[in-house]
Amino acid sequence: xxxxxxxxxxxxxxxxxxxxxxxxxxxxxxxxxxxxxxxxxxxxxxxxxxxxxxxxxxxxxxxxxxxxxxxxxxxxxxxxxxxxxxxxxxxxxxxxxxxxxxxxxxxxxxxxxxxxxxxxxxxxxxxxxxxxxxxxxxxxxxxxxxxxxxxxxxxxxxxxxxxxxxxxxxxxxxxxxxxxxxxxxxxxxxxxxxxxxxxxxxxxxxxxxxxxxxxxxxxxxxxxxxxxxxxxxxxxxxxxxxxxxxxxxxxxxxxxxxxxxxxxxxxxxxxxxxxxxxxxxxxxxxxxxxxxxxxxxxxxxxxxxxxxxxxxxxxxxxxxxxxxxxxxxxxxxxxxxxxxxxxxxxxxxxxxxxxxxxxxxxxxxxxxxxxxxxxxxxxxxxxxxxxxxxxxxxxxxxxxxxxxxxxxxxxxxxxxxxxxxxxxxxxxxxxxxxxxxxxxxxxxxxxxxxxxxxxxxxxxxxxxxxxxxxxxxxxxxxxxxxxxxxxxx
Amino acid sequence: xxxxxxxxxxxxxxxxxxxxxxxxxxxxxxxxxxxxxxxxxxxxxxxxxxxxxxxxxxxxxxxxxxxxxxxxxxxxxxxxxxxxxxxxxxxxxxxxxxxxxxxxxxxxxxxxxxxxxxxxxxxxxxxxxxxxxxxxxxxxxxxxxxxxxxxxxxxxxxxxxxxxxxxxxxxxxxxxxxxxxxxxxxxxxxxxxxxxxxxxxxxxxxxxxxxxxxxxxxxxxxxxxxxxxxxxxxxxxxxxxxxxxxxxxxxxxxxxxxxxxxxxxxxxxxxxxxxxxxxxxxxxxxxxxxxxxxxxxxxxxxxxxxxxxxxxxxxxxxxxxxxxxxxxxxxxxxxxxxxxxxxxxxxxxxxxxxxxxxxxxxxxxxxxxxxxxxxxxxxxxxxxxxxxxxxxxxxxxxxxxxxxxxxxxxxxxxxxxxxxxxxxxxxxxxxxxxxxxxxxxxxxxxxxxxxxxxxxxxxxxxxxxxxxxxxxxxxxxxxxxxxxxxxxxxxxxx
Numbered sequence: 001x002x003x004x005x006x007x008x009x010x011x012x013x014x015x016x017x018x019x020x021x022x023x024x025x026x027x028x029x030x031x032x033x034x035x036x037x038x039x040x041x042x043x044x045x046x047x048x049x050x051x052x053x054x055x056x057x058x059x060x061x062x063x064x065x066x067x068x069x070x071x072x073x074x075x076x077x078x079x080x081x082x083x084x085x086x087x088x089x090x091x092x093x094x095x096x097x098x099x100x101x102x103x104x105x106x107x108x109x110x111x112x113x114x115x116x117x118x119x120x121x122x123x124x125x126x127x128x129x130x131x132x133x134x135x136x137x138x139x140x141x142x143x144x145x146x147x148x149x150x151x152x153x154x155x156x157x158x159x160x161x162x163x164x165x166x167x168x169x170x171x172x173x174x175x176x177x178x179x180x181x182x183x184x185x186x187x188x189x190x191x192x193x194x195x196x197x198x199x200x201x202x203x204x205x206x207x208x209x210x211x212x213x214x215x216x217x218x219x220x221x222x223x224x225x226x227x228x229x230x231x232x233x234x235x236x237x238x239x240x241x242x243x244x245x246x247x248x249x250x251x252x253x254x255x256x257x258x259x260x261x262x263x264x265x266x267x268x269x270x271x272x273x274x275x276x277x278x279x280x281x282x283x284x285x286x287x288x289x290x291x292x293x294x295x296x297x298x299x300x301x302x303x304x305x306x307x308x309x310x311x312x313x314x315x316x317x318x319x320x321x322x323x324x325x326x327x328x329x330x331x332x333x334x335x336x337x338x339x340x341x342x343x344x345x346x347x348x349x350x351x352x353x354x355x356x357x358x359x360x361x362x363x364x365x366x367x368x369x370x371x372x373x374x375x376x377x378x379x380x381x382x383x384x385x386x387x388x389x390x391x392x393x394x395x396x397x398x399x400x401x402x403x404x405x406x407x408x409x410x411x412x413x414x415x416x417x418x419x420x421x422x423x424x425x426x427x428x429x430x431x432x433x434x435x436x437x438x439x440x441x442x443x444x445x446x447x448x449x450x451x452x453x454x455x456x457x458x459x460x461x462x463x464x465x466x467x468x469x470x471x472x473x474x475x476x477x478x479x480x481x482x483x484x485x486x487x488x489x
Numbered sequence: 490x491x492x493x494x495x496x497x498x499x500x501x502x503x504x505x506x507x508x509x510x511x512x513x514x515x516x517x518x519x520x521x522x523x524x525x526x527x528x529x530x531x532x533x534x535x536x537x538x539x540x541x542x543x544x545x546x547x548x549x550x551x552x553x554x555x556x557x558x559x560x561x562x563x564x565x566x567x568x569x570x571x572x573x574x575x576x577x578x579x580x581x582x583x584x585x586x587x588x589x590x591x592x593x594x595x596x597x598x599x600x601x602x603x604x605x606x607x608x609x610x611x612x613x614x615x616x617x618x619x620x621x622x623x624x625x626x627x628x629x630x631x632x633x634x635x636x637x638x639x640x641x642x643x644x645x646x647x648x649x650x651x652x653x654x655x656x657x658x659x660x661x662x663x664x665x666x667x668x669x670x671x672x673x674x675x676x677x678x679x680x681x682x683x684x685x686x687x688x689x690x691x692x693x694x695x696x697x698x699x700x701x702x703x704x705x706x707x708x709x710x711x712x713x714x715x716x717x718x719x720x721x722x723x724x725x726x727x728x729x730x731x732x733x734x735x736x737x738x739x740x741x742x743x744x745x746x747x748x749x750x751x752x753x754x755x756x757x758x759x760x761x762x763x764x765x766x767x768x769x770x771x772x773x774x775x776x777x778x779x780x781x782x783x784x785x786x787x788x789x790x791x792x793x794x795x796x797x798x799x800x801x802x803x804x805x806x807x808x809x810x811x812x813x814x815x816x817x818x819x820x821x822x823x824x825x826x827x828x829x830x831x832x833x834x835x836x837x838x839x840x841x842x843x844x845x846x847x848x849x850x851x852x853x854x855x856x857x858x859x860x861x862x863x864x865x866x867x868x869x870x871x872x873x874x875x876x877x878x879x880x881x882x883x884x885x886x887x888x889x890x891x892x893x894x895x896x897x898x899x900x901x902x903x904x905x906x907x908x909x910x911x912x913x914x915x916x917x918x919x920x921x922x923x924x925x926x927x928x929x930x931x932x933x934x935x936x937x938x939x940x941x942x943x944x945x946x947x948x949x950x951x952x953x954x955x956x957x958x959x960x961x962x963x964x965x966x967x968x969x970x971x972x973x974x975x976x977x978x979x980x981x982x983x
Contacts, residue, residue, distance in 0.1 A: 042584050046808045048573065048686040049565045049587060053720050081804055083853075085830060087820075092807020140822050143812070272853035274862060277691035277801060279720050 002204040003239070005232045006212075007161035007197055008122075009171060013153050013184040014129065014192035015058045020044055020149035021128040022052030022095060027150050029190055033134060036144035044149035046090030051278050054079075058151040059282065061183045062102050062126055063292035064299070065153065068177055068313060069121055071106025073292075075284050079126075079276040084269065087141070088130040090148055098273045101125035102282065109317045110173035112166055114331060116321060119170045122156040147191075153184070159200075159209065164228035168221050171195050173317055176338070180314035181299045188219055195224055200245065201235045211245045215259060218252060227252040231259045304352050328358045333365060343369055349381035350388075359388045367405050378412030379405075386415035400424050400472055428474045433466075436474075437482045440465045451487065459483055491983050494522055494647045495970055498556045498704040501650060505555055512555025516599045518983065519557045523601055523648035526977045531623050532633075532643040534562045535569045536602040552710040552731075554597040559649035561640045562603035563610055564695070565684040566590055569600070573686045574608040574618040574636075577809045577816045577837030587684020588719065589653055589695050589712040596711045601649045604639030608839045609806065610657055610688040612636050613911040615664070616902050617841045624898070625667060626971040627937055631895040634664030637698065641668035644698050646974050651699040651708055657688050658794055659890075659915025661696030662927035666890035666940020669929045670968055671957070672698050673705045676947050677922035678723035680709075681716030687805040689798035692919040700968040702928070702957045706730040709950065723948075733951025740955045745772050745943075746782040746883030751914055757892045760933040765889055768930050768941045768964065772887070775963040777956075780883055784917075785875055789868050794916040795909055796852050796865035802842075803849025809837060844905065869920050876921040880946040885956055889914050890927040890940030914942060924950045926957045931966040 020027055023043035030038065043050040066073040080098035103124035109116055129150040134142040155174065161167040175193055178184040186193035200212040215231060218224045227250075235245050250259040301312040301319060305326065312319050316338045323334045337344040343364050350360040363384045371377055387405055390396045396404060396419070407418040419425050428436075440462050441448060450458040459480070466479045493501065493510060504510050520537060527533060565571050565583035572578045586594065593600075607617035615623045615638025623638045625631040626646040633642040637654030641664035644652050654661040656674045665672025673696055680695040687693060697708040709730040716722045733739070747769060752762060769779050810830060811817020817833030824832060838846065852861035879886065891911055901908045918925035923944055930941035943960070945953035961967055970978070 045813055047565075047584065047814065048571070048578065048581070048808070049583070049682075049684040050585075051683050051719050051721075053718060083804060083807060085807065085810065085826075087810070087812050087826070090808065090813065092810065093804055270855045272804070272850065272855075272858070274800065274804070274853055274858075277721075278687075 001240070003201045003232075003236045004162050004204045005164070005228070006159045006200045006202060006209060007164075007167045007228065008159040008212075009157045009161070009167055010196045010198070011155045011171065011174060012129075012194040012196075013155065013178055013186055015061045015151040015153055016182060016184050017055055017057045017061065017151050019055055019057070021055050021058055021126070021151035022149055023050075025149065028146060029192065030144070030146050033142065033144070036132075036134075036142065036146060038146060040145045040148070044090065045145055046092075052095055052276075054279055054282065055151060056288075058126055058153075059102065059284070060288065060292050060295065061151075061181075062124060062153050063284070063288065064181050064296045065124060065155070065178065065183050066103035066106065067292060067296045068181060068315070069103070069106030069108055069124075071121060071124070072104045073284065073289075074100055074102055074104065076100070076281055077102050078281045079279045080273045081276050082271040082273055084271060086130075087143055088133050088148070090131065090145065094127060094130070095276050095279070096127035096154075097125035108170065108174060108177065109315075110170045111317045111320055112169045114324065116317060117166065117169075119160050120158045122158050124153055124155040127152045127154055159198075159212075164225045164232065167197055167228060168225045171224065172221060173315060177315040180301070181296070188221070194218075197224065197228055199228060199231050199235065201232055201239065211247050213245065213248050213250050213259075215250045215252065216262065223252055223254070226257065227259055230257060234259060303348055305348070327361075329361060333361065336365065336369075340369065342372070346379065346381060346384065350384035353381055354385035354388045356388050356392070359391070360384050363387065363405065367402065368409075371406070371409050377409040379409050380412075383408045383415055390415065390419065395419070396424055397472055423471065424473065426473055428470050433470075433474060433479060433482050434486075436466055436469050437462075437479065437486055440469070441483070441486055448487070451489075456489065459487070459489070490518060491522065491978060491981055494519065494978065496650070497700045498553055498650045498707055501556060502554065512599070515555070516557050519599075519601060519649070521983070522978070522981055523643070525981050526646050526648060526974065529624065529629060529973070529977065530626055530642050530646045530648070531621055532559070532604050532639040532646060532648055533602040534572060534574065534605050534618075534620055534639070537569070537600055552596060552707045553593070553651070555599065556650050557599040557601045558593055559601045559604050559640055559643040559652040560590060561606055561637050561652070561654045563606055563636075563655050563686045563688075564590055564653060565686065566600070566603065569603045571603065571686070572620075573610075574606040574620065575838065575842065576619045577811075577833070579619075579816060581815050583684075585684065587695075588681035588716045590684060592712045592714060593653070598711075601643070604637070604643050604652060604654075606639055607636035607660075608842050609686065609802070610636040610655055610660055610693075611802065611841050611845055613659070613663060613908055614896070614898075614901065615639060616898065617839055619839050622898055625895050626974050627669065628895065629973065631897050631937070632667065632900075634667035634891070634895060636660040636664075637672075637696070638664045638667075640698050641665050641670055641672065644668070644670045644700060645968075645971055647970065647978065651697060651704050653708075653712070654696050654698055655685055655688075656694045656696040656915075656919065657692045657798060658912045658919050661694075661698060662890050662915050662925060662940065662942060663911065665698050665927045666929075666942070667895040667938065669932075669938030669971065670698050670700055671702055671705055671929065672696060672890075672927040672940075673709070673954075674918055674925045675709065675713060675950050676723075676924045678719070678721045679924070679948075679950060680712050680724065681714070681719040681722050683716055683718040687801075689801035690805060691801060692794075692798055694919070702734060702926075702954055702961050703731070705926070705957075706734040706954050709954070713950070728951060730951050730954055734954040734958050736951070736955055737959065739952045740777070740884070740959055742776055742778065743884040743956065744778040744780055744882070745769075745885045745887050745956075746780050746879060748784045748886055748888050749781055750784050750787040751888035756913065757889055758894070760894060761889045761892060761939055764930045764933075764939040765887070765941065768887065768960070771960060771964045775959050777959075779887075782879055782883060782886070784879065786868070786872060787913075790872065790916050790920070791909060791913055793865045793868040793872065794912065794920060795848075796861050797869060797920075799845040799849035800853050800862050800865075801849065803846045803853065806838070806842065806846055809834065811837070841905070872917065873921045876917065876923065876944075877946070884945070885953065886944040888942050888944070890942040891915070894933050894935075894937035894939055918944050921947075923947050924953050926953055928957055928960060928964075929966050929968055930964065936972075
């Protein structure tokens, strides 16, 4: 039988706020044990008598994502307590949103192999992160509450993905959207973007939803893809063997390249949700909507193209499609440029002046980006347009052009000043050329002998030396003619 | 000088102002007498040591400057351990002051210590304290009420001029009634809950106890302020409760509703009924109209309250896991997590607290929440609406504070349902988030105080104090020194 996967993604993203979700502690992503528990207070440690106060900035950030996803943003939503006992949960409950999420529905376009797809979302709601647990070699367990209370947005899709590749492409797109919106750093290694897929499989053509399994603790897109593929295969094999899939939480075992159960969920965990009495309902005002809309719009990407202004919602799918349709850029180059907004803006601004898109792209990709990795530099769109023009007019050869670029990058002087400072604008006089050619002929008895023996191509080696001595300023055809004249060829 | 101990706060401040006694001098006297009588009454879990830092003199304008205040041990204090009356917080040193405590401190108040209570506020007799019971200053064989029993006893027994308590289902008013002092429950959100160790968050109020209504107004002027640290805070920023209390116009010719169901002889003892009828005549003599009204669903009050409050308690008490503070800290890592929780929580909580955690967990569990917790929330909503509707026809409600006078120590401790029944008259105000006040309404034939309770609509706190002051003036049944305390005072050598 043929099977297809049914995958939904639950993504937890840290919201990029200065303060924690329910207290005034700064949000600082510390890694070292030595920095543990520096950014804590009675509230995020769950001391007796403390009360949560909602961080409104997290609300605005969540609304910005809601606008981006064309989702419903609830004017009135409530917080709930979700209960369970674990040492990383200071209060014995997490303050989250249950029945009324702030953001409901919505969709996100993403590209798979250059093809546009749309993922439907279930909801996105505000909650708080837990403490970090450090398991020590001596068996002790240390807790770091710096992360406890950091604002989280939980973003849940409907079960819409049919392959690991689709799920990963959506997650990558969502990450980009969050970053471009400035809503989250969305860094997987640092744990500010955590992805928990749940998967079931079913015969192709069926629309049933079978028992699903969740995979947790996946820390890279590669691991998500591998684990999903392995889990899909595992479930298919189970059904093929007339077995049953048991509802469970899995983790990825990298060594054996397989998913393994963390714990079997025989019954639904009972979180005993009830409305958080310490927080009044979250009521959004027109001002909140205006602020979220204004900040969303300032995060949009604006591009001059063919003298027209194009605006793109924060994200990459639409932009990528636009580049592939309108420019000669390859998909891999687009991906690089979309990660590097400076380079992208430089390219488009240069192109607006020069019109030679591909050439501008080459300079930005091959020369600008590697140099900018080392230093800020002083390159302007005008530099790139000028250098492209100089090359097109054969005023510079490619080596010279690179030297000019390097000088412009370093000092910010104009391309023409760089050309003259490097002396690439001086012409070699006829008498100089005669003298240099004579000298090269005098210094290269061996090559001359080869030529005399009939190996006429060897004259090219002499030309190379003439070019070197004139630092490239001689015109190669003139120099070749002069060499041949002196050699009587 | 010891007769100064029987004064109210405003009388005392007049003495301070006239230079007849200095606050520090009075405080020293207050502490000596508090210690003197403490072995009899046992109001305090922690009594202030000698030489505690004097209040900030710069705060001389504070409404209650220099007045000694006792604080229920359910409110966090940085200078006293805070136990909530529980073993699980034995020796716990809070890293912050409750907002109400801080406001008193900033206003220049002395603290006499932390008063005894039923563990986490769960009880009506102070017998559920994990440490020891408190005795009623009117009869040491009886309970002072609860859960703010220590606070009420401390004010009645002249160990403190006023006291800060908390009230979730009657915990300020009922002990005030049992001990013959005034107990006030402000509108929900009028005093910050920051630093009130949560029992049932949607029902918890900070309240206060004093010897007269004026002192309550002065307390409210100090602690009844908005607070950014409490998202449910809704106190008006510039209210002057003393001025509102003195605004007789606001209560001239007002109508007081008497709830028939709370005057049912099957529910309320004869002594208490008589006192209520006397109170009604006092109000009529003072020019108020009195109207008999019906409260629908009285039989649902206690079930509703005793579902909601354990539910919230089971959640609020989940944090006591011995991992960050309190009993069991630091954790013994040779135990499994389950063993750790069991070792900390089972002995850490008393029987009543364990009972409510179990009840609360049950009523919130999947499959039961609809039948219990959600149903109780709907009932609460209906009660709130019913009360609001009543206030369309009357300005205030009158009812007893408790069905009986103080009962004997040990009398009800083994019968939780009977103990819960003591709350029937007080839970209404918490469920409806309204202000309420209990005033001394005279003594029963056996010499025990009886509390008369008034309820006002939400946010009518100032007007409620005006009515209470009117009643106080006309009733002539205000605070009197309990005989036993008077005897101790007579024998007290300054």
